[in-house]
Amino acid sequence: MPPGLRRILFVDDEPKVLEGLQRMLYPLRNEWRMEFVSSGQQALECLARSDFEVLITDVRMPVMDGIELLTEVAERHPQVIRLVLSGTVDQELTLRSAVLAHQYMVKPCDAKTLRARVEHALNFRVVLDDPGLKQLIARLRSLPSMPAMYVKLIEALQSPDASVREIGAIIEQDIGMTAKVLQLVNSSLLGISRRIAKPGEAVVYLGVDTVRALALSASVFTQFRSAGLPGFSIESLQEHSLKVGAVARHIAKTLNWPRIATDDCFVGGLLHDTGKLVLAHNCPDLYRKALTLAQQNQVAIREAEREVFGTTHAEVGGYLLWLWGFPDLITEVAAMHHNLPDRPSDAIGPVAAVHIADAVVNRRVEQDLDQGHTGVLALMEHVPEWQAFSEDLQVQH
Ligand SMILES: [Fe+2]
Ligand SMILES: [Fe+2]
16 A cells, blocks of 8 residues: 555445545545445444544444444544544534544535545644643543534535524524623624624624634633632633734734634634633643642643643643634644744744734733744734734723
8 A cells, every 4th residue: 555545434324425425535546545334333344454544424324323333433443533424413413423523524525625624633633642632631521512503503604605694593592602702792802893783793794703713712611611710710711812812813914914814813812722621621620730830830831731631721722623623723723822833934824823912912922932933033023013902902901
């Protein structure tokens, strides 16, 4: 077998779906070695005899369903990346499989998307292979499931004719969520001059991705409300995240980055510290220990986390966002916001913007900014202005 060939196993009980996939993915035959089977049992046999890297399975299947298969594979072959390609609209099944799988995709899925998802999953394995992170994940009582509303949003957004009104309507179904999203949207930090009264309007003003991220962030923060640790306030973390998003977006605007990168900066900033919530929520005792350690030794919380957990909130947050199928860039922002990827300055974009925004908002430019990185170094001349922008935000708020 030529080196670099990816080994992918597809499982679906519908012969037509398998044929369709086979035909659609034929052009990838030089990159992927693919096998197609029609039952969970056959899939397990294949996995036992040959080393596959990725499993892509349907959820609703007779005899052994996707949930059972994913559970078995997680146990017997934990190194195999588990992706779901689901046609079911059953909420319950969707959520259960989304938690068991590394990523969740909705049928029909074109070759380009499928390929991008698989490549992303394989690339992200670098972070997944972090031994500290692996141990921690094994220990977590429960990984927060993808919020139901978010699953619905992904589904709606996959359809090319999803209208602004439909997307607004999905958010509106959840009253608590609507209130939270509107509170965030109308926060002075976002700088919209008029009052937004409906999620649909928010979509018009801020774009779908931003509103989706706001909705997700609102529901993530709501899920974790109970942590209750001294020295750790969910409210201040949420405010911090919103400020980092706002400053990162301002950085992108200063540098005349395209709209899409500007949105990514905002979304990335909003979600960059999600890992802190996961750690504090799942391991409150250990997180308390990390907080005390950081205070006593006057070190950054990420250093104390590494000491206690063997990994930091950055990797954990990146992992969770990846699990939830966020775009590569957003998961990268979360996973690498303290340790920037080793890439030239023009290819680092939103990761650098969020890194800088985080240091600026925390008023820790001296301590936290990676000035040895060429991507950051190239932007240093702007930092005083960004600091001033951030200070203005803090006053306004
Ligand atoms: Fe952080
Ligand atoms: Fe932060």
